[in-house]
Amino acid sequence: xxxxxxxxxxxxxxxxxxxxxxxxxxxxxxxxxxxxxxxxxxxxxxxxxxxxxxxxxxxxxxxxxxxxxxxxxxxxxxxxxxxxxxxxxxxxxxxxxxxxxxxxxxxxxxxxxxxxxxxxxxxxxxxxxxxxxxxxxxxxxxxxxxxxxxxxxxxxxxxxxxxxxxxxxxxxxxxxxxxxxxxxxxxxxxxxxxxxxxxxxxxxxxxxxxxxxxxxxxxxxxxxxxxxxxxxxxxxxxxxxxxxxxxxxxxxxxxxxxxxxxxxxxxxxxxxxxxxxxx
Amino acid sequence: xxxxxxxxxxxxxxxxxxxxxxxxxxxxxxxxxxxxxxxxxxxxxxxxxxxxxxxxxxxxxxxxxxxxxxxxxxxxxxxxxxxxxxxxxxxxxxxxxxxxxxxxxxxxxxxxxxxxxxxxxxxxxxxxxxxxxxxxxxxxxxxxxxxxxxxxxxxxxxxxx
Numbered sequence: 001x002x003x004x005x006x007x008x009x010x011x012x013x014x015x016x017x018x019x020x021x022x023x024x025x026x027x028x029x030x031x032x033x034x035x036x037x038x039x040x041x042x043x044x045x046x047x048x049x050x051x052x053x054x055x056x057x058x059x060x061x062x063x064x065x066x067x068x069x070x071x072x073x074x075x076x077x078x079x080x081x082x083x084x085x086x087x088x089x090x091x092x093x094x095x096x097x098x099x100x101x102x103x104x105x106x107x108x109x110x111x112x113x114x115x116x117x118x119x120x121x122x123x124x125x126x127x128x129x130x131x132x133x134x135x136x137x138x139x140x141x142x143x144x145x146x147x148x149x150x151x152x153x154x155x156x157x158x159x160x161x162x163x164x165x166x167x168x169x170x171x172x173x174x175x176x177x178x179x180x181x182x183x184x185x186x187x188x189x190x191x192x193x194x195x196x197x198x199x200x201x202x203x204x205x206x207x208x209x210x211x212x213x214x215x216x217x218x219x220x221x222x223x224x225x226x227x228x229x230x231x232x233x234x235x236x237x238x239x240x241x242x243x244x245x246x247x248x249x250x251x252x253x254x255x256x257x258x259x260x261x262x263x264x265x266x267x268x269x270x271x272x273x274x275x276x277x278x279x
Numbered sequence: 280x281x282x283x284x285x286x287x288x289x290x291x292x293x294x295x296x297x298x299x300x301x302x303x304x305x306x307x308x309x310x311x312x313x314x315x316x317x318x319x320x321x322x323x324x325x326x327x328x329x330x331x332x333x334x335x336x337x338x339x340x341x342x343x344x345x346x347x348x349x350x351x352x353x354x355x356x357x358x359x360x361x362x363x364x365x366x367x368x369x370x371x372x373x374x375x376x377x378x379x380x381x382x383x384x385x386x387x388x389x390x391x392x393x394x395x396x397x398x399x400x401x402x403x404x405x406x407x408x409x410x411x412x413x414x415x416x417x418x419x420x421x422x423x424x425x426x427x428x429x430x431x432x433x434x435x436x437x438x439x440x
Contacts, residue, residue, distance in 0.1 A: 231294070
């Protein structure tokens, strides 16, 4: 190659810089053109795709977001932004299951890289709201199915009562009372079955003593107490190097993920999707 | 005190708002005994009625606490003062400022309004004499420009009362 003529990779990098500049000025069309040119020169750089996806996202062109992010995560399976925007695009077309999976992947990757970044918080917010919507959707279906089943059972019991009464003349009192007992038991069973879908308080042992919110990324201190990672790091930086409850000395390096609580939270949320609601 | 203190002027952060909403909900279900939160739509300033505990020097007396939350609550302590007339107590100044370490140097974000209230009531209950701190006049004069107790360099009287 002649001296002075830059390589394809260098040109593509320059185009990306241009694209970023256009993006900052909100000239999305120009930015997309620049990234597209960069991709033509170097089709294997995941960032060109995620940057272009970000432009499409701003324009609400979700099919294009999805396409670019798919290519980005194929090139770099660890791309936080790729998985994140892919998840958002999937949710846009109401593919909750796959969208949530992509957001969860983004959250895990993001926490590994920068546990405190704004991205992690943003991804969590999107994930929680998707999970909440999914729960609203699913629980409505469950409630309806249960109501129908309960009605059918009631009718069946009443029909049985009529049948029993017409076949035996004695002991009608007993037939009546046993039916009303059965109806009461039925009601109880169905109200128990609906319990998990009824929003109440999250148990204290699944909530951080500082945020008072359900754990997302719990860490345990040498005192045996568990806190939300972001908030305890904030405390150690701003308030002091001590455990907020026991006041024992505490350093960030002593924090260890509490995987048992994390699993317990996961299991709880699986059953009680309403707890994803953020206000 | 009606003038907004330096610590309460800024709006609450998202974390602070979220946490205060949870505290308020918990308070409504399970308020600390002897306290009543006066309902307002101001999350950043709580006014709380305190009843002196039966069998103590303050039995049958009612006081008002004013709690102002800073932008970065609970990473910073709330400002807690008695609305004058404040209880006659060796650690409570006549302008309502309270000399209690957990409100200043010993604050921890794991404490809540509810736990702070309980500490204040126990400070009242364990008092054996109804009198002002020895330096009351000097201290109150120094605070005349509306200074927040959080700006005071406290020298804590003792741990017993």
